[in-house]
Amino acid sequence: MHTDVLVIGAGPAGLAAAAAAAEHGAEVLLVDRESRPGGILKQCIHDGFGVIRYEEKLTGPEYAYRDIEAVRAYGLRVLNNTFVLDLKQSVDGFSLLLQNPIDGAFRVDTKALVAANGCRERTSRQVFIHGDRPAGIYSAGTAQNLINLHGYLPGRKVVILGSGDIGMIMARRLTLEGAEVAGVYEIKDEPSGLTRNRVQCLDDYNIPLYLNTTVTRVHGTKRVTGVSVAAVGADLKPLPGSETLVPCDTLLLSVGLIPENDILEPLALEFDAKTGGPVVDQRMMTSVPGLFSCGNATHVNDMVDYVSESGFNAGRAAANYCQHGGSQGSVEVVSGNNLLYAVPQRLVSGEEAAIYFRSDKTIDRVILVAQAAGKELFREKYLRIRPPEMQKIVLQPLSPEVESVEIGLEEVT
Amino acid sequence: MEKRELTCIQCPLSCRVTVSGEGDQLKFTGNQCKQGIEYARQEVTNPTRTLTTTIATAFPDFPLLPVRTAGEVPLGKIFEIMKVIRAVQVEQRLKPGDVILEIIPGTDKALIATADMCEGVSAVVVK
Numbered sequence: 001m002h003t004d005v006l007v008i009g010a011g012p013a014g015l016a017a018a019a020a021a022a023e024h025g026a027e028v029l030l031v032d033r034e035s036r037p038g039g040i041l042k043q044c045i046h047d048g049f050g051v052i053r054y055e056e057k058l059t060g061p062e063y064a065y066r067d068i069e070a071v072r073a074y075g076l077r078v079l080n081n082t083f084v085l086d087l088k089q090s091v092d093g094f095s096l097l098l099q100n101p102i103d104g105a106f107r108v109d110t111k112a113l114v115a116a117n118g119c120r121e122r123t124s125r126q127v128f129i130h131g132d133r134p135a136g137i138y139s140a141g142t143a144q145n146l147i148n149l150h151g152y153l154p155g156r157k158v159v160i161l162g163s164g165d166i167g168m169i170m171a172r173r174l175t176l177e178g179a180e181v182a183g184v185y186e187i188k189d190e191p192s193g194l195t196r197n198r199v200q201c202l203d204d205y206n207i208p209l210y211l212n213t214t215v216t217r218v219h220g221t222k223r224v225t226g227v228s229v230a231a232v233g234a235d236l237k238p239l240p241g242s243e244t245l246v247p248c249d250t251l252l253l254s255v256g257l258i259p260e261n262d263i264l265e266p267l268a269l270e271f272d273a274k275t276g277g278p279v280v281d282q283r284m285m286t287s288v289p290g291l292f293s294c295g296n297a298t299h300v301n302d303m304v305d306y307v308s309e310s311g312f313n314a315g316r317a318a319a320n321y322c323q324h325g326g327s328q329g330s331v332e333v334v335s336g337n338n339l340l341y342a343v344p345q346r347l348v349s350g351e352e353a354a355i356y357f358r359s360d361k362t363i364d365r366v367i368l369v370a371q372a373a374g375k376e377l378f379r380e381k382y383l384r385i386r387p388p389e390m391q392k393i394v395l396q397p398l399s400p401e402v403e404s405v406e407i408g409l410e411e412v413t
Numbered sequence: 414m415e416k417r418e419l420t421c422i423q424c425p426l427s428c429r430v431t432v433s434g435e436g437d438q439l440k441f442t443g444n445q446c447k448q449g450i451e452y453a454r455q456e457v458t459n460p461t462r463t464l465t466t467t468i469a470t471a472f473p474d475f476p477l478l479p480v481r482t483a484g485e486v487p488l489g490k491i492f493e494i495m496k497v498i499r500a501v502q503v504e505q506r507l508k509p510g511d512v513i514l515e516i517i518p519g520t521d522k523a524l525i526a527t528a529d530m531c532e533g534v535s536a537v538v539v540k
Contacts, residue, residue: 047463059479061509061527062509148467176466
């Protein structure tokens, strides 16, 4: 079978991309590996979604419902329980081998492809925790899935490593469901999640947050019986003699998210080592013409509103690509002083562009400056900027002679 | 009232606001703007939150329904409300916004569904 735009992933990015591509006249097929659309929002039952887009604090399922209804209104073809087995470029686009329980394995050819695969949680093996492998070690998202979708409490006494947003949200959730959270342990000197979550998830329930502290060892053979925690020095290495034992039956990890793009490997596209996702322009086109990336597969966002925004951009651009072709913009975005990263990494001249960025540390009183060949394009002042809180600016259309744009944060002295 | 230290969450500055004093004589220090006073006053006099949780359903394919309070409820009543909610089971397929309890006992707020339990976007047979 054939389609104009095939979207992989029915989370917030994919739903937005599918709706936008349909709105711009493309025939769209939306493919998702789960039995119901909504992606991770299905298990994010807490509120705080949609603050920018709707000026409301929706829960995850409520936010997803609005996008699912929009996709339904376009009468789009949606394939649930469907996996991508193989993916390759073809003469006029991409050829995918898909599989699901109803249709078996089948091939779909598409002119444009939107990869909205989302991200995955970093695991215990990726943070080098030593010890045995007893039951009771979960990523925060797995615990969220067990509690919110299946009704299983993963443990009674819980230690949380890492102060990412999901970890803090799960600290509250576990407390509400009757578990005891012994503490949240963060290796850095400040929480890695949003301040709102520290206040409303930890402070509200008197859950202690230990900064400059990490888990060094897991104890227990069949089931976790406790963890060793230790203070760390400036080099983030445990300080000798500071180790103490915290009895617990469960360890949750909330130690970061990584864009998931394994299925794109056959296409040999350009990646950004800083974001872990493909290099894109403001239309969300990757280095492979006709292949678009959006949402947390491009870079890990702090707000779903931005995820949806990138999905709309990708979907609209994918529909336009079917009509007019084109390739990735060639203007390079260089992330300079005090920036962790900036997305998109390329720009198409003559079109407005939203740029999303994170600082590499917490800085007070700072000015963001965007410039091209020594000429200032944009300037904005921030009272405080923190790595967990992504920022967005909008650049006016660039003139054709601009070859690169440098973006950096300058401290006000 | 003994001194309380709060983190204001009205803007990214995250001021540490210290509140002391009694009744109408509350004193605020550490805030850099008026929002900090309003936030801290609310937090020490009547902190409220939206409670989100899940309740059991009668449907094996959708065993838990995410729910929330329709509006904010007193923070101090959250555990009490959890106890009430835990006893409720959903017998019908609901959609976001559908009311489960008109009034949650001990509050003046309703309990509403936040997820769509009806059939998802259905799979289309491809041939």
